[in-house]
Amino acid sequence: DAGVIQSPRHEVTEMGQEVTLRCKPISGHDYLFWYRQTMMRGLELLIYFNNNVPIDDSGMPEDRFSAKMPNASFSTLKIQPSEPRDSAVYFCASSPGQAGYGYTFGSGTRLTVV
Amino acid sequence: KNQVEQSPQSLIILEGKNCTLQCNYTVSPFSNLRWYKQDTGRGPVSLTIMTFSENTKSNGRYTATLDADTKQSSLHITASQLSDSASYICVVSKNSGGSNYKLTFGKGTLLTVNP
Numbered sequence: 001d002a003g004v005i006q007s008p009r010h011e012v013t014e015m016g017q018e019v020t021l022r023c024k025p026i027s028g029h030d031y032l033f034w035y036r037q038t039m040m041r042g043l044e045l046l047i048y049f050n051n052n053v054p055i056d057d058s059g060m061p062e063d064r065f066s067a068k069m070p071n072a073s074f075s076t077l078k079i080q081p082s083e084p085r086d087s088a089v090y091f092c093a094s095s096p097g098q099a100g101y102g103y104t105f106g107s108g109t110r111l112t113v114v
Numbered sequence: 115k116n117q118v119e120q121s122p123q124s125l126i127i128l129e130g131k132n133c134t135l136q137c138n139y140t141v142s143p144f145s146n147l148r149w150y151k152q153d154t155g156r157g158p159v160s161l162t163i164m165t166f167s168e169n170t171k172s173n174g175r176y177t178a179t180l181d182a183d184t185k186q187s188s189l190h191i192t193a194s195q196l197s198d199s200a201s202y203i204c205v206v207s208k209n210s211g212g213s214n215y216k217l218t219f220g221k222g223t224l225l226t227v228n229p
Binding site for chain 1: 148150155156157158159160163203216217219220221222
């Protein structure tokens, strides 16, 4: 199993541009999570999906952020327009079920907005 | 407010020495507590996960303890190796009824093991 796969690993973009981060969860995992990590705030949950349906997006900072999960094997996190304060590492994680065992993180996308 | 506090914020030890990292939490109702290891430039990797009824769990040279009464956990690393240099994150899961996926993350302890 290749684990949770995120792309790109690094992204540098100019302020105002649209950024799309991608995630492929582990096959068979029903839950998918998007996190943001910064030195100041640590890991923060942005949104999570269950069976491709968004369940809790209360962590999404503002309307510039949106996430989709069109099928069980793919999710995107989009920022439009991007701002320098969005610079962070964005992680995707997936989990097989209720017990929380097998909760697995991807390697992250380091986003820099200049 | 549900919080997870870790100490120390950073720690430097010599290779071969033992160390203990601390985690205090106020998350309630409690579901489980996890310790993750995060290497630089990588995602967090689970070391242990403990439920209310478990007070100790080992994974190789890593031993986690949990005192659900005092809401404290520790992660003990024995005979440290250079590869143990990483950030160690304590994560507490809140029992939210049908779903226990509201995780609260500590900010981590940055461990540096020097030769």
